[in-house]
Amino acid sequence: MAELAGGEQRAALLAAASLFPVPDGARFSYGTAGFRAEGSTMGPAVCRAGMVAALRSVKLGGAAVGLVITASHNPVRDNGVKIVDEDGGMMSQDWETFADALANAPNPDALLQIVLKFAKDEGIKLGEGHSAQVLLARDTRPTGQYLLDAAVKGVNVVIGAVALDMGILTTPQLHWIVRSKNKGLKASEMDYFTQVIDSFSCLLRLVPKDKGADVMNNRLIVDGANGIGGLKLEEIKSKISGLDIHVRNSGKGEGILNERCGADFVQKEKVVPLGFGLEDVGFRCASFDGDADRLVYFRIVSSTDTRIDLVDGDKILSLFVLFVREQLDIINGNNDEGNKVLPTRFGVIQTAYANGASTDFLENLGLEVVFTPTGVKYLHKKALEYDIGIYFEANGHGTVLFSDHFVSQLESLASEFSSKASGSSQHQAAMRLLAASQLINQAVGDALSGMLLVEAILQYKGWSFQNWCDLYTDLPSRQLKVKVQDRTAIVTTDAERRVCQPSGLQELIDGEIANYSHGRCFVRPSGTEDVVRVYAEASTEEAADSLAKQVAQHVERILG
């Protein structure tokens, strides 16, 4: 293997590995969304992730690769790292094993051997005057700068690689920047803001005149989770036309990141987050998570009640589906299937955590809903198979993907319609879809641009928050975590909806479900925590609670 890396390259790898030794007993796993742990312990994993990102860029012929330092909705003391691929999506899953091996390499020699072997297998010739670039960003966590520096050291180890610190950004901003840069498009943070603000204004101009929004509809309160999303929104809110935005938990005050606030808290606890007061009762509120890639909506019911009306990712998905379908119907008019002006492969993707009422609602619209395992890396990949692919996790992570081919078809149609009758309903519908494809992040779920798409659609439809809530009624559900000896003993199939190992467990679950009206229940090992998750749904709160409890007991008994 000696010929694969010159002495200089080897020495650099060994030096960086000694600089950040892996503590005894540490065990990192790339998991559902990168490496995560207490921030102060993350140096070694992050430095090595920097090496992985640089090698990935080498492998991709020097295309920009991203690296984000964040632990998303997790507590402020935690931190994490994930790698963004050339197209702005998550790092290709076939590199995860290498990332794991590197993060856990017990000593510099082991690390060197792992890199040399992997480079050989991947046909990467180390130290041969490659160019590679890694764009780095972090959220607002106190360990962020330390870990960013560790990542830069890791990137710099790979000869020819350049690390570019993009500063403090939301996770989706970095994904967007990487994607845009590799497509040869404008790719600065300012370009991101301009595109989001302009395409939102464009959608508002395309709102039918009779749907003018009232003052109540213009007021929007946003929970920034005391994180980066709130800070960015404060920066640009005055430039967003047609909305009266007020940011709570903006990240500028004393509040602690994600502490009793943010999208994860709101969706899981279903109570009013900290930072909200009497003046917010009855208004439409949006909530971001700590790195602003999740979005949910809610409304505080009354000043004497901590409960909220929640609009989760499933209902955001449903709203987006209705909007897109309506535009396609306008464009296609009454033409039957074979004669459509714009035949469209339209995909709707959910996970097992989607509320059953949302799936029923979508299927009643005549749509086929596809299920993938939990984690954006699976949903996104599936959505890419369609002309328009819409995906959301119930917790608020999702987006609408438009294929390049579909966008260029839409552009030609728009100019054709425009030359025939500019301002016709067909022309406007095509323009709306084009603006939506510009607004909503094509690389990953994005709370900021997702929120603006929601707002534009509510105005387009002339809908209040209540109209949106009324689309369907969520089935009561309950989630439990069970601590077991080895969660990997559970193996699932059918997009995690059924257990195939240990044998007998699925039969027990089926036996319990049979006792409940509208009962649905599944169990799976978490990819981010050392627990087995149990999800149950039934026609009443009590029934959902009891079904979850019964099944959790079976899991406990069988897995110990």
Ligand SMILES: CC(=O)N[C@H]1[C@@H](OP(=O)(O)O)O[C@H](CO)[C@@H](O)[C@@H]1O
């Ligand atoms: C039930 C649930 O919310 N699971 C979350 C959680 O994954 P687990 O594998 O369930 O731990 O974190 C993921 C990363 O943020 C997110 O994609 C996913 O939806």
Ligand SMILES: [Mg+2]
């Ligand atoms: Mg997040």
